[in-house]
Amino acid sequence: MRASLTALLVALGLAAVGVYLSAFVVRQHQQALVLEFGKPKRIVDVAGLHWKLPIVETVEYFDKRILDLDTTPQELFSSDQNKLIVDSFARYRIVDPLKYYQTVRNELGVKSRVGPILDSSLRRVLGSASFADAVRDRRAQLMNMIKEQVNNEARNFGIEVVDVRTKRVDLPPQNSASIYERMKTDRQREAAEFRARGEEEARRIRAEADRQVAVMKAEAERDARRLKGEGDAERARISNEAFSQDPEFYQFLRSMEAYETALRRGDTRLVISPDSNTFRDFFRFFSESITDTKPATNVPASTAGTLKPNVALPQQ
Template sequence: MRSFLAFIFVLLLTGAAALYASAFIVHQNEQALVLRFGEPVGVITKPGLNWKVPVVDTVDIFEKRVLDLDASPQEVTALDQKRLVVDSFVRYRITNPLEFYKTLRFEGAVPSRLGPIVESAVRGILGGVNFSDIVRDKREELMQRIAKQVNAQAAPLGIEVVDVRIKRADLPEQNATRVFERMRAEREREAAEFRSQGTAEANRIRATADREVTVLKADATRKGEELRGTGDAERNRIFAEAYGRDTDFFGFYRSMQAYEQAIKAGDSKLILSPDSPFFKYFNDPSGLAPKP
């Protein structure tokens, strides 16, 4: 009886061990490749509990998440023969575990295969454009072209390239100072040209304004002279008309104006003979000359 119970216990224990060895779990961020005697027999991409043949089957687990790979910095010569050091990185995911296993076997082999593909694409595409396009004008477009080319070459590896980015694009150390000095000289030349254009435009505007002021002043002077002449003519006409109507009063009025102008300052000195006609209204209100 005891032997039978021991046999049952061993049998249950063996079954539990076999059951444990047959089960494996694929998590949400994983995918699995089942190998039988080292040969692929199944791909599992959905999470959950799965089964395998104990001892005979093995399971390789691969990441389903997006992974990063830093490419080695490399020197690139642009189309305009300017050199720069480019440091880039690539983001990728394993989309075909079977092809990935056949070509790379394990994730640690990715840098040695994908790295040269990225470096070649970066060197080829950036070498076909000018320096300014790389660092400023067309950088986003160039990154898309590089990612497309890398993705096409990485597809046979079971890899999908999500993105390729340039972390740093600097001038080689020996060229940086010379290029910076040339760029500074170009900017200073452009600034001097802009200042020269501004000065020329300011002088033109100032000359135009001065010319317009001169014309306006001349017109104002001419109009003033015309108005003054018209006023003088009208005044003379009125004086002549008044003189013709009452010569005695007109003479008296003109003499009063002369007296006012002569003594209005308060300290005027007049050296005249007492019987001068200028004082005729002082001697006689009627304006008659004194008798000798």
């Protein structure tokens, strides 16, 4: 009985060891390559519990996540003969575990095999671009070009480069001052061109505004002359209607207006004969206006007397 129990325990232990050696777990961020006596047999890219032949088969795990590839800073020359110090990195993922295992096996292998490809592509692309393009104007476009060139060769290693970026692109200290001064001069020249174009546009706008003002003033003066002419005509019409009721008075009033205009200056003397019609008409109208005026009852007698002068008109 005891021997049977011992045998059962040994069998269970061997079974547990066999299960332990036969099972392997692939995590969510992993993919696995099953090897049989060191030779690739199958790829497992589904997370969960999987089985293999114990001792005969082994498992190599590879990361599914995006990995980093750092390069050492290098010096290169841009197309405008500026010496640059470039520090860059790439991000990649393993898309073919079999090729990856057969060519580079691990991250150190990626750095030793793909790193030089990245450095060569950086020198080739950035060397054909100007300093301004590399640091500002076409930076994203240049990085995409580098990524495509690296991917053309990186696929042979079972990886895909998803991004290439530069940590820094600097000038050597001895070149920085001259480059910055030249860039400053270029920016000042561009600013002067912008100002010149702005002043030209301002002159054009002012000329157009002056033309519109002249047109509006001419139209306003034309309308003013038209309105003034219409007003003068209306005034003449009303005056003619009013004066036609008493032509004699109208003639006298026009004579008085003429005298007023002539005598407007204080040092003017005018000698009129008492026999003139104007003189007689003036005193006649003046006498009639005084005769028709009655003094108020509360006005002093001396004042009232002055309102009735004895004016003798010349006989015709």
